Amino acid sequence: MTSVLRHLSQMALKSLRPIVLCGPSGSGKSTLLQRMMREYPDTFGFSVSHTTRKPRPGEVDGVHYHFTTKDQMLEAIRAGRFLEHATFSGNTYGTSKAAVEDVKKAGKICVLDIDTQGVKQVKQTDLNPWLIFIEPPSLEVLEARLRARKTETEDSLAQRLNVAREEMEYGKTSGNFHVIITNDDLDEAYDKLKKFLEENVFEKKYRTVLYPGGRFYSKTVR
Ligand SMILES: Nc1ncnc2c1ncn2[C@@H]1O[C@H](COP(=O)(O)OP(=O)(O)OP(=O)(O)O)[C@@H](O)[C@H]1O
Structure with a gap:
């Protein structure tokens, strides 16, 4: 007891x-x-955002951003897999639900x-x-x-x-x-x-x- x-x-x-x-x-x-x-x-932890822009030298996929294509991102947004997204100078950026979940899973x-x-x-x-x-x-x-x-x-x-x-x-x-x-x-x-x-x-x-x-x-x- x-x-x-x-x-x-x-x-x-x-x-x-x-x-x-x-x-x-x-x-x-x-x-x-x-x-x-x-x-x-x-x-605390930061979620890794998605972007349709091309990686800059030194940027690592899955670390700095999840690099993706416009089509894939649009489809995921339509499917409700993003919490928020915005387009700046022709490139779309956003936070996926999975990215936030990953931080939670890490406690x-x-x-x-x-x-x-x-x-x-x-x-x-x-x-x-x-x-x-x-x-x-x-x-x-x-x-x-x-x-x-x-x-x-x-x-x-x-x-x-x-x-x-x-x-x-x-x-x-x-x-x-x-x-x-x-x-x-x-x-x-x-x-x-x-x-x-x-x-x-x-x-x-x-x-x-x-x-x-x-x-x-x-x-x-x-
Ligand atoms: N209380 C403060 N007094 C004086 N300077 C400050 C103070 N807070 C921040 N700064 C300075 O103001 C500038 C803007 O701050 P910071 O870059 O943190 O803003 P931010 O909101 O993150 O901007 P962004 O959204 O563009 O990334 C920086 O140069 C920072 O050193």
Whole structure:
């Protein structure tokens, strides 16, 4: 009996409910994710996306992307095997249900870094992820950060800022996300993300309480 109780008291329940990080380009998703992965290297995993674009030198099929053809991808989308997909500059990208399952099978919480169009699609599926929106303090700060990142041309910058306006509106609409994190000071933003994860995502341990008479029940503790 004692050993059963000890076992139960050490048992941990992890739902492996996926998390989605969404936010305008430049809002700081990758920066926050990098920190999160550094702090919790064994807890989270990224799903491998599919793409119809050709592999770049050094990219490995099944590691960086699942490289596929337009026809195959279209057929899989039609068959409902994708959670979300989008086309950029003629190439289609998407997250398959199987790719998310693979992360779960490895015992990890799947992290999806997707835009608001992707979030709208995911909401139509039974994935039921935690939805986290990362917003910049303002569009001016967003522009300054994108410029400082030196990854954009004037055209792509203007395009990203245009999309950002719409994404901010969707992100801030009540009920669309479980939490909105303003990424002004990075440490504060990360603390807020961590608090959300601790309160909602991480394993909840069961403490077994023994009643007089030998009956026991399990109580969730944080
Ligand atoms: N709190 C912050 N304060 C100052 N700079 C920041 C902060 N957060 C992120 N940055 C910087 O802003 C730039 C954009 O951040 P990041 O690349 O993480 O954004 P992103 O949302 O992942 O963008 P994309 O969707 O385009 O990949 C980076 O150069 C990053 O170092």
